[in-house]
Amino acid sequence: MSEFFLAPVPQTVLNTQGEVGFGKFSGAIADIDWSGLAAPYQRSALWRAVHHKHWQYLALATADIFCGIAIVDVGWTNTAFAYAFDRKEKKLIASFSQDGLPGLTASINSRPALGATSHFHFLRNRIDFTGGSATGSARLTLVCGDFSIHAQLHEQQAAPALTAIGTVVGGTVHATVKSAGMPMTGEVQAAGRRYSLDDGVASTDHSNGFLARETDWRWASAHGLDVGFNLQSGYFGNNENALWLDGKLISLSAARFDFDPANPLASWHITTDDGLLDVIFQPEGCRREDKNLLIAASRYVQPIGTFSGWVKAHPAAEPRAINNLVGVTEDHFSRW
Template identity: 65%
Template structure:
């Protein structure tokens, strides 16, 4: 097996003695449970409560639209957002963002794949993402007034997910599961308009760990059924950098993000230092949100657009050209 191909994921992120199974793996664990975390990385109950961050993000992409949906629990508060970006018009046509009440409005269980279930409910608005045991796929339902989503993500033909488990500067440990691209079905409705998700591609991100009070990152993600990638630079180093290529999951090195933070619609150049990925990203539009809650703040910019360039499985493998693969980049800082 080539050195950058990944071993199968363990069922648990902890060894029986509470030590962490650090590394990158192909597949998802049955559960991400930090309850028996050993003393080397364990902190006091109050510290862990305040620093525990848990989120579920789902992306839906077609030739017409891109949707981003997230449920986030940061311990002392929770929040959710969802949007629809019309790729043909180059603008957001639906957007929902709501802070919730701790312990009441958001629920995220510790299962990142099989038995996964996340939900957000607030004043009649609701979002739910769940694993469907009968089909092995996932269902996403959203009802926010005249904005609704009823989507199915088919996991059967998808490549293995990525599991990354690592240390974080200023925090302790973190684990994330990033799915490969999955075929979509269903529809998105915005007012009187309906968008068919057939022939689209869906993916998700389930993350769970103890992060620093101040956390920042740059991120890029895009998926087709035969190719996809996840790249991050910031709080989690290169732990979650990976390439999906023709059913294989390949580890990538550190990612470099060359962009102008003050120009949301300017192109990005993104590449990895191992020579396996070199891409240019052209934004079609963006979603931005800045929050200041006195004791916390967030600065969020997520351009939506297309990636072009090349990837390869190893240095001696031929370069695979990528042309206009739809996805997102992100520049994010949180004080939470």
């Protein structure tokens, strides 16, 4: 069963000759810097500027509220979104979405964990994320009108992160770091109400690479403190598919998403080909956004809800039940 467990993460995505260290690893890589990339993946400066995609995403989940926050640099421009979903009332109570100005409104550095910084500032709206502080906690501050979040994510109390480094069809190379579930503290203010984050679970996603002009994916992510998973089908294959179980990080194979794209609020059935995961996702609501900017477009829906079913640490293990684990799925297409 050793093939299901992951090797320790390297320090960087490239060696001294500019060669890529492909693989799926346990732990957060220190730096994702593609500047020394060598053949056969090296491209012109113009191609890199158009195809480089870099984002920081955070999920904050409690029994009462779910928040999703993202800062996205697509090379020639940038954007950000944030939302708060009241799980009791089953509706969005706050939503922010703003396209930025190239080189001015967004900044995401190449460090996904220790020393990570991501910012989006537009007029009086701001999102600031700092990861891997000396105290072992990441910080998120969001102020967008009357919607605000002040949160600390206690990274040192979490299981190892996943680092995945691979190729993408139509692009070249890509790397992502997905955190395990981590305890958090803080507060959300939205719709005139205050929501405590103190009993909730946070997770993060830092991704950086050179993607195709048209990119699509299906994604599922859910985290508790003892169990969680990240699943993707689309542009990155099964590179980032993983299960966290009792502090251990376990590789998963290809994921199958059985759902109705025309009705994403119906249940989703998700399995992996290795027989280690079989879950049903029941949406409570969703955030969706369609954009058409002539030279770019996106279709995005992210249902929020709960997963129930089972997972296994290896094929011979007894199934471990999952009941009402909070998370999201996503159906996404971008022409960027």
